[in-house]
Each structure stands twice: as C-alpha cells, then as structure tokens.
Amino acid sequence: MTDVTDLIKLIALKEINPTQFVGYSKTVGSPNVFGGQVLAQALNAASRTITNKRVLHSMHSYFLEAGDLEQPILYTVNITRDGGSFSVRRITAEQNGVTIFILSASFQNQEEGHNHQISMDAHVKQPEELMSWTEILEQFGDMIPKKMKGFLEVERPVEFKPVQIVNPLNTEDLPATTNVWFKLNGDASTVDLAMKQQILTYVSDYNILGTAMNRHASKAHWGNTQTASLDHSMWYFRDFDFDDWMLYAMETPNSSSARGLATGNIFTRDGVLIASVAQEGLMRPKS
Template sequence: MADESGAPVSDPLPGGADPVAAMLRVLDLSSSEARTTEDIFTGASQVMPQGRVFGGQVLAQATVAAIRTLPPERVPHSMHGYFLRPGDSSRNITFSVDRIHDGRSFSTRRTQAFQNGMPIFSMIASFEDEDPGIEHAEPMPVGIPQPEDLPGLEQQLSGLHPTSRRIFAASPIELRHVTTPIYLEPSFPATSRQAVWARTRSRLPDDPTIHRAALAFLSDLTIQEPVLRAHGLAWATPGLKVASLDHAMWWHRYARVDEWLLYVQESPSARGGRGLSTGRIYDRDGSLVASVAQEIMVRVPADEDRPPVSAGGSS
C-alpha cells in the first residue's frame, strides 16, 4: 500500500479489524511479575501509516500503567508528559512506573515509555481520592451545532485518496468538525479556534479506567489544528512538519468516551517554530470533563506565494 506520493504505507487495520477493539487491545497492558524499584508493563502498538506511534496511544497506555499501581478509588486528575523520540508502531512499548509518593489523599507516579532501551515518552501524573469540595466550571460555548447536524469526516473527505480515507476510517475515534476540516485545504478566514465533536465508534466496557484512558487517547486528536488554522495551513501543505513536544491534561469529571464529547480548542500563541494549543472537553450536558494543553513544533517551508493571514474569529 502507498500514499499519494508513492511512499509505502502500512495498512492501519489489516483484515478489516474493528478499530475500537484494536484500541482496547492496545490498552490491555501485560505486567511483569517481578517488581524491584519499578512496576514494569508491556503494551502493543497500533499500526500507523507512516510507522510512527500515535502520541495519544502512548498517553493512554502510560495512564493505564500508572493506574495499575493504585487502588481503584484513587483516580487520575492530572498528567504532564514529554514526547522524547518518535516511537516505532511495529514494536511493543515497555512502561516503567515509579511510585514516587502515596499520601492520605494524593499519589504521584512517574511513567517512562521505552523502545529498544531508549525512552520515547516521559510522564508524571497525580491521582486523588475524590472528595466533596468547592466546584465551578467554565460553561460550554453556546450556539455550537449538535453532532447529528454535522457531516461525518468521511463525507467531508470524499475527495481524498481511498488509501487516506481508509486511514481515517481505521481510527477508533469518530470526529465531526464544527468548521470545515483542514486536512486538504486551509480555513479562511484564518482563526486560532475550532470545535470538534468526538466519540469512540462503538460501545466501550463500563470500566472507568478504560474511559479515562480513552479520553487521554482522544485528547491528542486535532489539538494541533488551531495553530495551523491561525496561519492558513492545511495538513496537506507541501513540506509541512508538525511534531508534538509535550502534553498536559486535567481530568475534572468522569464521562463516557463512547458518547459525544465536544472538544473546544484554541491557540493563544506561536513563536520560534513552536505553537501552543489549549482545549476544553465537555459532555452533551455541558459539564466540563477535562482541560488539555499541548505545545507543538511547526516547520513551514518558505512560500512567497502563500498570502499573509491574521488570526481571529471563532469556531
């Protein structure tokens, strides 16, 4: 299989496998019985078209690995991770969890992901016993179309090469952009904001750990796009290079990821080839489920013909 340039591309779902089932297999880490100073887990990788591990997969797996070292009543509330090296999606990943601290209400874990003996991702996460206390939340934006009123991504990308369409169909997450996707063409006028509805393509088990991990998986999807929208860029821009540098996430409230979630995103800044995006994830009832921040590296080839744009507007 090859992409539009003729380069070989791996089949993302050999044999027509169910993408959600494939994600669940990836999240089902195996553990080593021998424990010294760290807990060791191993996870498979999803096959990706260019051979690089999807960052959201590693986020989700690292979260699961850390959760495995804690009692069920202690749940994740925040994580901060750095993408250190590209991962090879044809190989398994080893996760080592360091039990940094266990207090009366909070626990801290450091998780490192390795391939070939080299770290590809490093995360520190905090966990808590959920207790009553003060509460407020930024409300969901008003006037956002419902997902049933928006075309599916496959419809919006009907002009895409069949191979590329299959790659999108192989994702376990269904996406519906409130504004036109920027996979093929940039958005005009330029804006540093967007909103996307997302959910898994089929039902997930009731296990809350699965939903919290799947939310981490989902959080790495489309978060880079406000940076590109602000500068009139599409993913298909010739020579464009984008790589995630770090990722932070805060779980505020529990939500099922097999039900529609609204991911509201914006980019407050870009400078020196780095762009920052932030996001808020809401459930259908308007509850703020999670907050996300990610910085990316962006390399844009010099193009004297590309018109200057300015960021502004809203999703």
C-alpha cells in the same frame, strides 16, 4: 481498529512485573506511533500500581523520540509518592533501550469541595447537523490531497465531526478556535473510570495541533511544515459516560519559535466540563 473493544485491547498493557508493562502499536495513518496511544498506555501502566482507589486528576508528559510502530514499548512505573490524599507516579516508555516518552501522573482520594466550570458554547452546531470524517471522505475524496486522504481512510474506534470543515485547498488563515464532536464506535457502558480516562486521553491527541496550524493556513500546511507533539498535559474533573457525542473545544493562544500551543476543553453533550488539555507542538517550516 474499528471499535472501542479494539481500543481497550490496545491500551491494556501486558504485565511483566508489578511496575513494568509492555504495549504494542496500531497506526492511525502516520509513520510513527500515535502520541495518544503512548499517553493512554502510560496512564494504564500508572493506574495498575494504584491500589487505594485514588482517581487520576492530572498528568504531564513529554514526547522525546518518535516511536517505532513495529517495536514493543516497555513502560516502567516509578512509585514516587503515596501521601495522605495524593499518589504520584512517574512513567518512562522505552524502545530498544531508548527512552521515547516520560509522563508524571497524580491520583487523588475522591473528595467533595467547591464546584464551578466554564460554559460550553450554547450556539455550537450539534453533531446531527455535521458531517463525519467518513462522510467527508465519501463526498470529497477525489478533491482531498493524497496524504490527508490516506489519513482519513484508516479505520478508527472513534468518529469525529468537525464543526468547521477545513478546505486544504483554501490558502487563508483560519480562526484561532476549533470545535470537534467525537463519539466512540461500540459500547463502553461497562468501562470503569480509569479506562474511560485513558480512552479520553487517547482521543485528546487528535485535532489539537491542527488548531495551531490552522491559524497559519495561508502559508503552512502538513506538507511544508515539520510537525510533532512536544508535550501534553491534561486535567480530569468529573466522571462521565461515552454514551453520546462529546465536544472538544480547542483554541491556540500562541505560536512562536517554531512551536505552536493549543489548549482544549472537553464537554459532554449537555455541557458538563470533563477535562482540559494543553499541548505544545513543533511547527517548523521546511526549507
């Protein structure tokens, strides 16, 4: 995939019947299905059963089994509730009869109410001051570990610019916060809100577990640690456009019991809070 058009084609599922859909996978450089892909596709399935113009406001999910890149994924939607203001859907994702993922999503009538948000860091470096993953690969490719280099070499529909470049050769613990700017490749100006939320969810699975890993960088890295996303929750606050860089500000409040927790807030360039994210991941030291 090289641009947002490819990403939309990946997320938009083929309908089998009104509550069942099938999707296919594209690698992001790992041997298993990317969690962000399953999240976005499951939300696409759920939104296809919403006929009352309600808008997604939250979702909560669990990754149960690693997904096979070569096998189609069957998404089944349970229409759990259509109330006076909210609609709830429960989605299961299966491969070869095995449930690999479950997600619950809630949709709400568009309403007016009280409004507040946290502020974006006013001193964060702007994307024009930073190097993208592509530029990092071009400049430091010969010094990057083979596994990480292979990951960076995969073409993506989104470009990332980390505010802090992590040197994998440095063995020192890093701060509990990570800031990454991101921008879609291509034009997304005609995409509706439901698809924008699905794309945002896809992007939200990048970088977040690394925030928890970085806190232990003096002894933990991707080569000596078994990692996997365990769950992923997200709350959607406001409409937005993908016409500029957006900031994903992440932090890790805890790691224990071979698990790491990371949370994140996604802002527009001008500081509007779009969504919040929480994910716990497996961080098991290899013996």
